Amino acid sequence: MTPFAERVLTLEAEGAYAVLARSQALEAQGREILHLEIGQPDFATPAHVSAAGIKAIQAGQTRYNPPAGLPALRQLIAREAGRQHGLEFTPSQVVIGPGAKPGLFFPTLALIQAGDEVIYPDPGFPTYQAMIAIAGGVPVAVPLREENKFSFDLKAFDAAINRRTKLIVLNSPANPTGGVIPLEDLQHIAAKAQDFGAWVMSDEIYGRLAYDGNQVPSIASLPGMPDRTIIVDGFSKTYAMTGWRLGYTIMPEKLAERVELLLTHSIGCTATFTQFAGMEALTGPQEQVDAMVAEYQRRRDHIVAGLNAIPGIHCLIPQGAFYVFPNVKSFGRPSSEIARRLLDEAGVAALSGTDFGPNGEGYLRLCYATSVRTIDGALEKMAEFFQALSA
Numbered sequence: 001m002t003p004f005a006e007r008v009l010t011l012e013a014e015g016a017y018a019v020l021a022r023s024q025a026l027e028a029q030g031r032e033i034l035h036l037e038i039g040q041p042d043f044a045t046p047a048h049v050s051a052a053g054i055k056a057i058q059a060g061q062t063r064y065n066p067p068a069g070l071p072a073l074r075q076l077i078a079r080e081a082g083r084q085h086g087l088e089f090t091p092s093q094v095v096i097g098p099g100a101k102p103g104l105f106f107p108t109l110a111l112i113q114a115g116d117e118v119i120y121p122d123p124g125f126p127t128y129q130a131m132i133a134i135a136g137g138v139p140v141a142v143p144l145r146e147e148n149k150f151s152f153d154l155k156a157f158d159a160a161i162n163r164r165t166k167l168i169v170l171n172s173p174a175n176p177t178g179g180v181i182p183l184e185d186l187q188h189i190a191a192k193a194q195d196f197g198a199w200v201m202s203d204e205i206y207g208r209l210a211y212d213g214n215q216v217p218s219i220a221s222l223p224g225m226p227d228r229t230i231i232v233d234g235f236s237k238t239y240a241m242t243g244w245r246l247g248y249t250i251m252p253e254k255l256a257e258r259v260e261l262l263l264t265h266s267i268g269c270t271a272t273f274t275q276f277a278g279m280e281a282l283t284g285p286q287e288q289v290d291a292m293v294a295e296y297q298r299r300r301d302h303i304v305a306g307l308n309a310i311p312g313i314h315c316l317i318p319q320g321a322f323y324v325f326p327n328v329k330s331f332g333r334p335s336s337e338i339a340r341r342l343l344d345e346a347g348v349a350a351l352s353g354t355d356f357g358p359n360g361e362g363y364l365r366l367c368y369a370t371s372v373r374t375i376d377g378a379l380e381k382m383a384e385f386f387q388a389l390s391a
Contacts, residue, residue, distance in 0.1 A: 007134050014126050015355025019339070023349040034378040036366040037349040039175060039323065041240040045277075046288045049239060052280035056273035063272060067264040068256070069096025069248070070275045076282050077248050081231065084207075085221045092253050095260055098270045100205050100234035100247030102263065105131045107230045107251060108167065110258040111199055112137040116166035121152065123325075123356035123363070125175050125203070137166070143359045146316060146327060150179030154188055161192050167199045172216060173206040176356045176365035177325040178300075178318020180210065183217045190222045201230045205247075206321040208238045208289065211297040216320060220250075227252055237322075238289055239281045246274045296322050299368040299375060306379035307366075310386050322369040325353065329362035331389055338389075339364060346385040348378045 019037045027033050044050075068074065074091040082089045097103050104127055112118060112135035120128040122141035132139040142157045144150045161168070168189065172181040181189075193200050202219050210216045220229040234247030249259065263269070300318060307315040307326045315326035328338055339352040342364075353360025368375060 007136070010133055011130055012126075015351050019343065019349055019351055022343060026343070026347075031347055033343070033347050033349055034374050034381065035349045035370065036368070036374075036378055037351050039367050039369065040242040041237065041292065041322075041369050042371065043240040043288075043292055045240050045244070046281070046284070048284045049241070049277050049281045052284075053244070053273050053277035056276035061272045061276055065269050065272045065275070067267075067269050068260040069094065069270060070272065070279075073275045073279050074248075076279055077250070080282055081233070081250055085218050085231075087221060087226055089250055090253070093250050093256050095249045095251070095256050095263065096270050096275060097247050097249065097263065098245040098267060098274075099236065100203070100232050100249075101127060102267065103230075103232040103234070103247050103249030104128070104201070104203065105134070106259045106262040106266075107201060107249060107255060108132065108135045108137070109262060110255060111135075112166055115164070117162070117164045118167045118169065119157065119160055119165060119198075120169040121171055121174065122358065123176055123353055123360035124169075125171060126356065128169050128171075129357070138164075140165070141357060141359070144174070144177060144179060148185075149182075149316065149319070150174060150177035150325065151181045151185050152189065154185060157189065158192065161196055161198065163196060165196055165198045167201060168193055169201045169203065170219060171203040173209060173318070173320025175206070175321055176323050176351070176353070176360070176363075178321045178323045180214070180216055180319040181219075186217055186219045187222060190219055190225050193228060194224050199228050199230065200225065201232060203232045205232065205234055206237055207233060209293060209296060209322060210320040211293070211300060212319070214319060230255070235278055235281055240292070241277070241281070244274045244277060246270065246278050296369065299370075299372060300324070302372060303366065303368045303375050303379070306375070307382075310379075310383050312386055312390060322367055324366050324368060325363050326366070327363055328386075331386065333389070335361055335363060341389075342382065342385060346381040348381050348385070 074094040078089040108131045114136040117138045118132045143153045231250040235241040312330040335352040351365040353363030
């Protein structure tokens with residue numbers, strides 16, 4: 001007799017953490033490993049943000065606070081997100097969580113019943129499929145195509161959406177591809193969502209990490225969409241605050257009430273002092289964010305040029321986030337084998353595209369939120385590895 005509920009039997013480890021564990025085991029044996037697997041900034045949290053968190057702890061801000069978050073932070077987020085999206089949000093639409101993942105899971109739990117279909121991107125962030133399964137929904141993968149700069153395959157999307165579709169999950173800029181969904185594609189998706197009465201969850205955690213002077217459009221800003229869109233965002237990527245665990249979700253007020261109850265009975269509340277740090281992040285100087293984005297763009301250009309110089313590899317220039325998704329199909333090997341051998345034989349930790357879904361076959365994901373020195377070392381080892389693989 002199986003002791004576990006079915007809802008957890010299909011859950012798998014997130015690829016990045018699994019590869020990190022293997023990398024660290026090799027390092028414990030004395031191997032030098034170049035880490036391109038974990039998607040987190042290598043920058044420190046801005047000093048003024050850390051100071052605000054420390055000051056809050058010293059002032060005794062270590063007690064319970066309302067489950068949906070501090071009213072002052074919710075008001076700030078409503079104002080700043082409203083300015084960014086050209087909309088008017090109220091604090092009651094904002095729910096704070098310990099990271100952005102509760103903002104993915106809890107609205108899904110609040111909306112999806114057994115048999116409801118949920119469209120999500122493939123390749124895409126592994127949590128999407130996990131949260132759909134936990135909620136009892138039917139996951140419906142829609143491919144992201146390289147020829148579309150890794151936007152949705154709209155023909156496949158049109159074939160997938162139907163009256164059973166309850167939720168559409170979008171991620172732009174995207175993990176793992178770095179792709180940005182163009183406005184015309186968002187308009188198409190929005191029209192279909194309204195036609196079929198579907199909700200849209202827009203994961204915008206990388207929204208400020210866009211390059212070449214471009215702005216990332218949000219489906220929430222399109223006509224008819226504010227009342228059916230859930231915006232998921234947070235402080236981890238923009239402000240290098242991954243370990244602070246601070247995220248937020250913006251949604252229609254009635255849904256926010258349900259999500260707040262789920263928070264109440266699971267998490268309780270998000271740490272008070274981290275929310276004070278979040279307020280400082282939003283209201284304080286933004287120069288370090290701008291500097292990080294500029295540095296990421298420099299690293300992006302560097303790693304893309306280096307990858308494209310390796311015979312057999314083709315790599316698009318990503319428009320956002322801090323990942324590249326090079327095409328390695330010419331080598332005729334499964335992506336999982338290539339990623340495993342890159343680590344074992346070359347000491348380069350990368351992820352298989354299939355860690356993000358079946359449509360990631362033929363690709364690798366590399367994170368360039370690391371030093372140029374590390375990138376150069378990895379490129380050199382990869383060039384040697386792929387030359388040997390071709391031979």
